[in-house]
Amino acid sequence: MESSKPAEARISIIGAGPGGLTCARILQRHGIPVTVYDRDTDVHARNQGGSLDLHADDGQLALREAGLLDEFFALARPEGQEMRRFDTDGNIVFRQLPEPDDRYKPEIDRGMLRDLLLGSLEPGTVRWGRALESVDGPTGGPRQLRFSDGTTTESDLVIGADGAFSRVRPAVSSAVPRYTGVTFLEARFDDVQARHPGIADLIGHGLATGTDGERALAAQRNSGDHLRVYIVQRAPLHWISEAGLSVDDTAGLRAYLLERFAGWSPRVLGMIADNDGPYVDRPLFVLPAPHTWAHSPSVTLLGDAAHLMPPVGVGVNLAMLDAYELALALTRADTVGEAVRAYERTMLPRSAEWSTALDGVAGFLLERDDSHEGGDKMRVLKDEINGRDESESIAR
Template identity: 35%
Template sequence: MTRSLTIGIAGAGLGGLTLASVLHNEYNIKCTIFELEDSPTMRTQGGSLDLHVESGQHALKKAGLFEEFKKHARYQGQELRIFGKTTEVLFVHDAQDEVDVRIDTGDTEDRPEIDRKALRKMLIDSIPEDTIQWGKKVAKVEPSDGDKYSIVFNDGSSQCFDLVVGADGAWSKVRPLVSSAIPQYSGVKLIEATIANPDQDYPETSKLVGPGTLWAMANNRSLMAQRNGDGTIRTYVCLRLPVDGLLHVDFSNLEITKTFFLEKFHDYDEPHKNLIRNSHILIPRDIFILPTDHKWENRTGITLLGDAAHLMTPFAGEGANMAMWDGANLADAIAKVVQQGEDLKTSVEKYEQFMFKTCGDYAAESLKNMNALVSEKGAEAAVGFFKQFEDTVAPSS
């Protein structure tokens, strides 16, 4: 027993793309994605992320992309070095000795890094070219015939679907149809700083960061530097500031901006401050979150995934993984409707209830981690957390 189901997805982020990829590659079910950007290369996709076995990697396996993923995965990117304000190493996890073993065994603790750009391209290339309509900005979603919904676009056009999926991020245009929740400022500002060619131009900084991640944390300030697949270093400068705390900073003037943030980290050792000093771009990003227990009453014909459903801080490494997991789980729910005749409302509601419990736990964990890591004793909190799993503490340097 099969039925026809028209599916419209708002947003070509990792969650929406995963949904489309699993629908196409595992179930041969068609859908349409609407993306406000004009092309997949319109903007940078940010740094790298660690893909977890039980969520992100699971989703890629369902999409038939795991072998392709392994071509881009950086197992050595799992290395982590933790500092306070000085260059004394407080803790290190050295992943290098485990790389070959983990590639062969598929160890369930694997969380290799992959650049967001490479991951997104992989997903886009896995679906038919006409799946994504680029340059289609969603203005609103409104009820249509029966239990159907229409997506209305900024150009005045609209399309009606049996199921509309909000995969359109923090400020979702779909979410108001099921929830009145609005993202709230978390109290932490994140400034993305990039060093384009550290190996050649700043070898000491490159050596300090290594192949993975560096954390330097103290007194409600954190520097979190991350090696990307192309060799660049992205540093996330985290500070507790009021929501309007950076309005007076002219980010168009790089040197003035650097001076401002270097003063904020005035008591850090110079090698750490070089993560700011040597950057060629600084971009401010506020960390907004939805309530960790965010949920809604199921409505036939509409649902959410990813940040649209459970916007969380980046301090658990779960946001992208959960979005991809949502996409795979929702694809399973849709397949039960299309291929097995299950009721649409019932199947999607099961997906939602599972997501509320699982992603709510991760959202709460991410908020707890942010409050621990961007705190008076952030480094101590980080070391204490990882010592639960690691026995090796690096010698002082």
């Protein structure tokens, strides 16, 4: 079947995360119709998680094309770029403060970013409560989307923006995520200035980390006087049940973790023992590095569905850069198939380079750094990679 013109195509985006919504927004700004399907029953169905830093050369680039950069800066927290390291005794051993005018990678809560993008879309763009089960149909299209509620719809282009365990991915790739051996357990803290002043003082305004080489704590400020702590360990995937516990057993998990972190100072252990509400289990998965697939004119992937990597501050930025480049490719090409090919010609080498560079670094927070020189390792790596492939971008 001959590929459709983008403006006449039935374009379906699966997943209403930052990548999917950014793609939809840019397409609509260029007059290209699009529908987004998401498994959540509504926009408030679940907590969207912690804070994101959007970088000037990818996440912010996408927001500029989406016409939302000024609104982003009105919500963002430049002070959230502060970085600290502390030792197991609770002493600050490194501190990096952003310059007053530094807007390279300000923080924004994931929920705020999602609301910003959702509010920019035409009414009815997102279809809630539509959990995708499968993508069927010939490679040349049209594709048939089957949802868990029994409904189906046809699409000329399916964009998988549905994360780590994408239901779109099997239409083009047999790759499945693998567990890295590193797990995060999230703890939430509310009203931190009044209720947890010691932790607030230790963490500061941005990200603070501490490790003994085997275990680590990473704490990050969110807006609204909230804070999230990630307890980092190398452990089996089902370590909680293997310890005879459940994720809902807050007291049992707390006792177990305090034993694991024995020897750390009480000031630091408050990040394990004083959390508000239950813990959240977040094991880290990655896709094979590199992850590629044979071109299909009717299906493509972006973000974690395409290149799931360790959480080192690049995931959402790459997802939004993917969305930006795919949307612009669709505005410039004569057919959907040509646009997908142009997009993948840039995205796949970039994601291969990133995923290969980050392969095996899921436990980066566990590494000790006694140099006291600090520095943002991921920004250095990012600048190095971008310096090599910047000229290849189809959108610049």
